[in-house]
Amino acid sequence: GAVVSQHPSRVICKSGTSVKIECRSLDFQATTMFWYRQFPKQSLMLMATSNEGSKATYEQGVEKDKFLINHASLTLSTLTVTSAHPEDSSFYICSALAAGTDTQYFGPGTRLTVL
Amino acid sequence: SQKIEQNSEALNIQEGKTATLTCNYTNYSPAYLQWYRQDPGRGPVFLLLIRENEKEKRKERLKVTFDTTLKQSLFHITASQPADSATYLCALDNYSQNFVFGPGTRLSVLP
Numbered sequence: 001g002a003v004v005s006q007h008p009s010r011v012i013c014k015s016g017t018s019v020k021i022e023c024r025s026l027d028f029q030a031t032t033m034f035w036y037r038q039f040p041k042q043s044l045m046l047m048a049t050s051n052e053g054s055k056a057t058y059e060q061g062v063e064k065d066k067f068l069i070n071h072a073s074l075t076l077s078t079l080t081v082t083s084a085h086p087e088d089s090s091f092y093i094c095s096a097l098a099a100g101t102d103t104q105y106f107g108p109g110t111r112l113t114v115l
Numbered sequence: 116s117q118k119i120e121q122n123s124e125a126l127n128i129q130e131g132k133t134a135t136l137t138c139n140y141t142n143y144s145p146a147y148l149q150w151y152r153q154d155p156g157r158g159p160v161f162l163l164l165i166r167e168n169e170k171e172k173r174k175e176r177l178k179v180t181f182d183t184t185l186k187q188s189l190f191h192i193t194a195s196q197p198a199d200s201a202t203y204l205c206a207l208d209n210y211s212q213n214f215v216f217g218p219g220t221r222l223s224v225l226p
Contacts, residue, residue: 006158034214043204043218044159093158102147104206104214106158 003027004096006107013084014115020080021110023094029074030096034104035067038091050077084114117143119217121205127223134192136220138205141186143215145207148181148188153202153219162203163190195224 003026013019023033032051036044048064050056050071058064068080077096081088091111095104122137138148147166151159165172165181165188172179178191192199202219 004158044216046214046216091156095158102208102210103149103161103164105161106151109156109158111156 002098002103002105004030004094004105004107006092006094006110008110009108010111010113012113012115015085016083018080018082019084019112020078021092021094021112023077023079023096023107025075025096025098025105028096028098028105030077031074031099032097033071033077034095034097035069035077035079036093036095038093038109044093047079081112084112086114088112089114117141117215119143119205119207119215121203121217121220123220124218125221125223127225128195130195130197130224130226132195134195134199134222134224136190136203136205136222138188138190138217139186140207140217143186143207144183144209146209147207148179149206149208150177150179150188150190151204151206153204155202159204192222197224197226200224 005024007022035047047062048056048058050069052071052074056069071077093109095106118141120139128134149164150162153159163179165179176193180189200223202221204219205217208214
């Protein structure tokens with residue numbers, strides 16, 4: 001149980017385009033989902049916290065207009081990187097918090113490369 | 116500001132030995148602490164959670180201790196195997212859903 005999927009697993013795009021990443025909790029309902037980015041050999045950096053049906057809470061330094069987060073249902077959250085630039089290239093990971101638990105379950109991650 | 120440190124960036128041990136990883140924190144009062152395993156190019160996988168009122172937790176070959184006075188958690192892998200090679204992350208939370216992750220320790224178990 002407690003499986004989280006991400007799609008796509010890998011994406012390459014041109015500078016200036018937008019990319020959408022989906023995060024789904026497959027066998028449980030997630031009232032809260034988190035989005036992280038991770039640079040090589042570094043730890044996870046929390047970008048934003050999203051609760052179903054409400055606006056996401058962004059961490060300091062994360063542009064909400066650039067990283068659009070939508071948590072429309074209890075099993076799906078999306079992250080859209082708008083007008084992507086090469087510096088946005090990174091490993092993006094989502095996690096989901098099952099209702100009534102303290103444990104985050106992570107997706108497999110999405111490798112974004114912006115050319 | 117909150118700070119989490121993990122004992123070393125990399126740790127090499129011989130197969131069969133016990134690996135001990137440390138997680139130290141400052142300027143934080145976590146309600147619980149979690150340990151995750153992350154393989155290259157993959158998302159972290161949850162291993163163990165220990166609460167502030169618990170001293171020790173075990174799961175198969177894994178053992179976690181939590182000392183809120185020392186502000187430290189120790190993570191032990193007994194009878195280590197090459198398959199245990201991975202990066203191990205500790206994460207803290209105080210029920211605010213404000214999870215803070217450590218930088219990780221890359222463990223290599225040598226055959």
